[in-house]
Amino acid sequence: MKPILVLFLLFLAAHAGPVTKARKTEAAGATQQEVNLLMFGIIQFSQAFKYVHETTEAKMEKIGQILRRQEETLQTLGTQTEQAAEVEKEMKEVLQRIQAQMAEQQARTRMTKDWLAGVEQEEAELQTKVKRLEMNVNSSAPGSVKELQGRAQEHGYILRGLQELIQLQRENINSQDDQLLKLQRKVKRSSSTSVSSV
Incomplete structure (x- = not known):
């Protein structure tokens, strides 16, 4: 039963009851006024x-919309967190x-x-050894000079070959140092990117 109808019935019950004949007309007028009120x-009350x-x-509809928006925001944040974790994992692998x-x-x-x-x-x-040979050549007999000169020349060839090899190896080391520097820069960039993404 509706609350309005219940109130109406209660009002009627409260004002119902035996009415004397003398007061019937007066009570009827009063009752009509009270009913109107x-x-x-x-x-x-109904309005x-x-x-x-x-x-x-x-208000409930607005609250529902806000909750739906918050749920969408939470889902977006969850996706972004997963992506950030994946990027961090990849960065760690690259860094390793x-x-x-x-x-x-x-x-x-x-x-x-x-x-x-x-x-x-x-x-x-x-x-x-070459210096010693030169000294020996200068102090040796003329017969052994040619032999000593041959040996000195042979040692000179070996020496020049070694010098060229040393030069090549120095260039190789410089190249390796450059590569190391590049790798170190990559590591620094990867580390800074990883920290900023987190």
Whole structure:
């Protein structure tokens, strides 16, 4: 049963009851006026109730829209978080590969430098031998001079070959150093990008 009808029935029940014959006409007039007032009140209450119902429904619709927008925003944030995690994972893999390449390049450079140091030592020993041979040539008998000169010339060829080889190895080391610098720059860029993305 509707609340308005319940109120109306309660009002009627409250004002119903035995009425004396003397007061029937007066009571009938009063009752009609009260009924009119009650009906006016019921209409006002009905309109107020309708307004409250409509405004509450509109508010609920607005709240529903806000909740849907928030849910969409949360879904977007979740997708972006997953993408950021994937990018970070890829950056870490790239960084690990670059670091492995750097370690390998550094090992090669160390080996080349060690080998070059050995070759330079051999060059210094050969130069010492050549100087000794020259001294021996100057102080030896004329018969053995040609033999000593041949040996000195042979050592000179070996020495020049070693010098060319040393030059090549120096260029190789410089190239490897350049590659290492490039790898280090890549690592720094990758590290800074990874930090900013997170």
